[in-house]
Amino acid sequence: MVAAESAASDLLRSLGLDIDTDEMAETPRRMVAAYHELLTGPDVDLTTFPNTEGYDELVLVANIPVRSVCEHHMLPFVGVAHVGYLPDERILGLSKFARLVELVARRPQTQERLTTHVADQLITHLQPRGVGVVVEAEHTCMSLRGVRAQGTRTVTSALRGTLRDAAARAEFLSLAREQGARP
Structure with a gap:
């Protein structure tokens, strides 16, 4: 997850966003957590x-x-x-x-x-x-x-x-x- 957070930080900065503010400081972590939740899940046993x-x-x-x-x-x-x-x-x-x-x-x-x-x-x-x-x-x-x-x-x-x-x-x-x- 560290690499994903670093990449998210780089992406946000490259879009011109200041992520060094109190409001945005945790945004890369939250962004990675959100995509992780959207893109992963447990296997399902089709009973x-x-x-x-x-x-x-x-x-x-x-x-x-x-x-x-x-x-x-x-x-x-x-x-x-x-x-x-x-x-x-x-x-x-x-x-x-x-x-x-x-x-x-x-x-x-x-x-x-x-x-x-x-x-x-x-x-x-x-x-x-x-x-x-x-x-x-x-x-x-x-x-x-x-x-x-x-x-x-x-x-x-x-x-x-x-x-x-x-x-x-x-x-x-x-x-x-x-x-x-x-x-």
Whole structure:
């Protein structure tokens, strides 16, 4: 962390900021701690259970908080994910959806990559009949700088397996849109 704090100090100074004031003296340390928190996290054990009831309808976990960092500007993007699946032989513990989204989000990336990676991880670990992921997020690299388009949300989706079929796709996307529209 010492090297990161030194680099943060150098960056701030090279941008013309005086970090030798009482207000800014701890900023390099805080900056490193903030990025460390945004970019690292514990591994997640995706606990699955036998689908003893033979449940075969859509399961949707909506409005999962998403916080990640744009790899192009190293600025945060924040929003929600809606993650659904069609179970097969195993079902996933519900808290694991939020844990998986959080784990995948803790790296610099594009929103498109985050969305597809969540879907692919569920396919790999759960082997369901289908998976759908929709992520809606506001990118501060777009709202705080450049075009400054505050309130603009980017929506990405990834559909796998039987959720690519027209009827299942329509049901999942309709439910995700409905959930996303709620306050």
